[in-house]
Amino acid sequence: MDAPQRFPPTNMLRVMTAMLAACTAVLLGVALFQAERVFAPLAFALFIIAVTWPLQNFLQNRMPRLIALALTTTAIVVVISTFALLLAWAAGRVGRFVVSDVARLQALYGSMAAWLQSHGIEIAGIWSSYFNVDQLLRLAQEVTSRLNTAISFLIVVFVYVLLGLLEVDDVRAKLRAWRHGNLGKVLLVGGSNGAARLQRYMLVRTQMSAITGLLVWGFAWLAGLPLAFEWGVIAFALNFIPFIGPFIATVFPTVFAVAQFELWPMAIAIFACLNVIQFVVGSYLEPRFVGNALSISPIIVLFSVFFWTFLWGIPGAFIGVPIVIAFLALCEANPSTQWIVDLFGAPPNAPPQA
Template sequence: MTSAKTSQAAQVIVALVLFVAALSIASSVFAPVAFALFIIALVWPLQKALQGLLPRLLALALSLSVMVVAFFAFGSLIVWAFGRVGRWIVSDAARFQAFYEQITLWLEGHGIAVAALWSENFSSAWVLRAVQTVSGRLNSTMSFWLVVLVYVLLGLLEVEDFGRRLKVMRNRDMAELILRGSIATAAKIRRYMLVRTAMSVITGLLVWVFARTVGLPLAEEWGFIAFLLNYVPFMGPLVATVFPTLFAMTQFGSWQAVIAVFACLNLIQFIVGSYIEPRVAGSALSISPPIVLFSVFFWSYLWGVFGAFIGVPITIALITFCALHPSSRWLAEMIGAVPKETSATAGSGAAA
C-alpha cells in the first residue's frame, strides 16, 4: 500500500513537472489562451447584456469595440507617462550626469570601481542590442494581442454553446464541477479586477497628491505609473516607489528629503495594499501573501509581463476549482479562503 501511494505521488510530481515545462516551452500557445479566457470573464457580462437587446453578431462587434478602445486608451496613457519621464530625463541630462558622478566618486572611494564596470558592460553594442530587444518585444506584443483578440472573438461566440454542451455531458459530476467552477471563477475574477482597479485609482491619486505637495516634477505621470503598476501585486508597487525616488535624488539637495520621499511612497502603498484592500476585497478573494508573491514570480518566469499580470487570477481560478471538489479542498483551504456556500454544500453532502 505504501509503495503504491509513493508511486502515485511520484507520477503526480512527474506530471506536474511536465505540465509546467509544457507551459514554458509552448508559452506562445498557452499564454494567449489564458489571457483570452481572462478577458472573456471580464467582457461576457457586457456581451450577454447586449445580446438581450441586439443581434448576437452586432452585440459581439460592440463588445470587441469597447475592449479595443479601452486597450488603445490604456496603451496611449502608458506611452504618454513613460514618454514624458524619458523626455524629462533627456532634457535634464546634465543634472543626472552630475548625480551619477557623485555616486561614482562615493563608490570608488569605498573600493567599488563603477567606471570600469560601466565601460565593460555598457557600450554602443549594448545600446544597439537593447534597442533591438525593445523592438522585438514590441513586435511580439502586437502579435500576442492579435492572437488574444482572435481567441476572445471565438470564445465569446462559444460561451453559450459551451454551457449547453456541459448540460448534456454523460459525466454529470464533471459537468457540474466545470460549470460551477467556471461561473464562480469568472465572478471572482471580475470582483478581483474591480477591487484592484479601485485600489489602483486610490494609489495613483495619493501618489499624485503627494508628488504635487512635495514639488516633485511629473506628478501626474508618477500617479498614473503607480496606478498602472499596482495591477501587479508586490512587485508593481515596489517599482512604482523606486522610480520616483531615483528621480527625486536629482531634484532635491539632501538625502533626508530623498529618504522621506521613499518612505512616504511606501507608506501609501502599505496603507492601500495592506489595510484598505483586504477589507474591501473580503474573505472570498483572500489568498496567502506568500502564494500571491509566488504566483507573480512563477507566472512572470513562464510568460513574462503578461504572466505577472494574470498570475493572481490564475491562482484564484485554481483555488475556486479546488474548493469545489472534496479531494482537493484541502489545497484551497491551505492557500486561500473557501467560500461559505462551498463549505455548507460540502457539509450537507457529507451528512447525506
C-alpha cells in the same frame, strides 16, 4: 533474522500517487514554459472573456449576437488602448524630462562616481562595459523585438476573445448536458464561480489602483517632485501587478528624487512615504473591499506572481493571480479537491489578500 519491513498497500499507493502528481506538475510547468506563445495568449483570452462576459450577455439579450460582440470587442480595445497609451504617455514624459536634464544628471553622476572611487569602488569600468554604443544598439533591438512580440500577442488574444465570446453559451449547454461523470458539473460551477471572482478581482484592483495613483500623485505634488501626475499614472498602471508593480512604482520616483533634490534624506523620506501608501492601500483597504470572495493565502499570491513571471515574463506577472483564482474556484467545485482550497486559501477569520 527479521523479515524486511514492507509498506502497507494503502501507504504505497499514496506515495506513488504523490510522486506521480509531482512529476505531472513538473512536466506541466516545462510544457507551459516551452509553449508560452500558445498558452499565454489563451490564458489572457480566457481571463478577458470571464471579465467581459456580463457585458456581452447583457448586450446579446437585447440585440443580435454579432452586434453585441462588435460592441463588446470595441469596448475591450478602447480600454486596453487607453491603458497602454496612458502608460506610454507617462513613461515618455519622464524620459523626455530626463533627456532635457541630462547635463545636471551627468554632473551628479560624476560627483557620485568620484565619491565611490574615493572609497575604493570603481564604476567607470563597469559603465564602459555595459553602457557603450553596442549595448545601446542591442537594447534598442531588444525593445523593438519585444514591441513586435507584444503586438502579435495581442492579435492572437483578440482572435481568441472573438471566438470565445461566441462559444460561451454553447459550451455551457454542453456542460449542462454532460453525461460522463461529474466533470461537466465541476467545470460549469467552478467556471461560473471563477468568472464571478475574476470580475470582482478586476473591479477591486481597478479601484485600488486608482486610489494608489491619486495618493501617489498628491504626495509627489506636495513633496515638490516634478512630474507628479505622471508618477501617479505609472503607480496606477503598475498596481495591477501585485508586489512587483508597487515595488517598481516606488523605486523609480525615489531614484528620480535622488537626482532631483541631491539629498539622500529627502529621497529616503519619499521612498518611505510611497511604501506607506502602497502598504495602506494593499494591506488595509483592499482586503476590506474584497471581503471573502478572494480568500487566497498571501504566500500563494506572492508565489504565483513570481512563478508565472518566471514562465511568461510580464504577461505572467499580470495573469498569475487570476490563474490561481480560477484554479481554486475549480477545486472548490469538486469535493475531492476541496482540500486544496482549505490548504492554500486564506486562514480562517483572516482578511484575504489578492
